[in-house]
Amino acid sequence: xxxxxxxxxxxxxxxxxxxxxxxxxxxxxxxxxxxxxxxxxxxxxxxxxxxxxxxxxxxxxxxxxxxxxxxxxxxxxxxxxxxxxxxxxxxxxxxxxxxxxxxxxxxxxx
Numbered sequence: 001x002x003x004x005x006x007x008x009x010x011x012x013x014x015x016x017x018x019x020x021x022x023x024x025x026x027x028x029x030x031x032x033x034x035x036x037x038x039x040x041x042x043x044x045x046x047x048x049x050x051x052x053x054x055x056x057x058x059x060x061x062x063x064x065x066x067x068x069x070x071x072x073x074x075x076x077x078x079x080x081x082x083x084x085x086x087x088x089x090x091x092x093x094x095x096x097x098x099x100x101x102x103x104x105x106x107x108x109x110x
Contacts, residue, residue, distance in 0.1 A: 005031075005074075005075035006074075006075060007070050007073070007074045007075050007076045007077065007078065008022075008025070008075075008076075008077045008078070009070065009077075009078050009080055010022050010077065010078065010079050010080065011080050011081065012079075012081065013081065014081060018079035018080075018081070019033075019035060019079050022035075022077045022078070022079045025077055026076070026077040029075075029077075031075045031076050031077060032073050032076040032077070033076070033077050033078075033079075034069060034070075034073060034076055034077070034078040034079070035078070035079045035080075036062075036066045036069075036078055036079060036080035036081070037079075037081070039062055039065040039066055039069060040062050041061050041062065041065075043058075044058050044059075044062060066078070066080060
């Protein structure tokens with residue numbers, strides 16, 4: 001008997017195509033598309049708008065929200081730009097077991 005359908009987490013830099021690809025794949029699969037950017041607490045949004053970088057303490061509630069939303073909406077596709085060297089590992093610990101993250105690097109010219 002197959003297990004639950006996995007969610008998919010798409011990570012990448014701004015304008016890499018996460019939203020375009022994620023929306024299309026989600027529509028074809030008939031599952032929700034989510035953007036982790038929508039889960040930032042208001043205080044984080046204000047800091048970023050003021051040009052103040054977020055630290056790990058700022059990101060902690062956002063990471064918890066990303067993991068909770070992935071679990072609550074499964075199966076789903078979520079775009080996420082958690083790109084500091086440490087952050088993808090932290091997000092990985094917060095997300096549910098049945099969540100896939102494709103390779104972060106594409107070959108040159110792809």
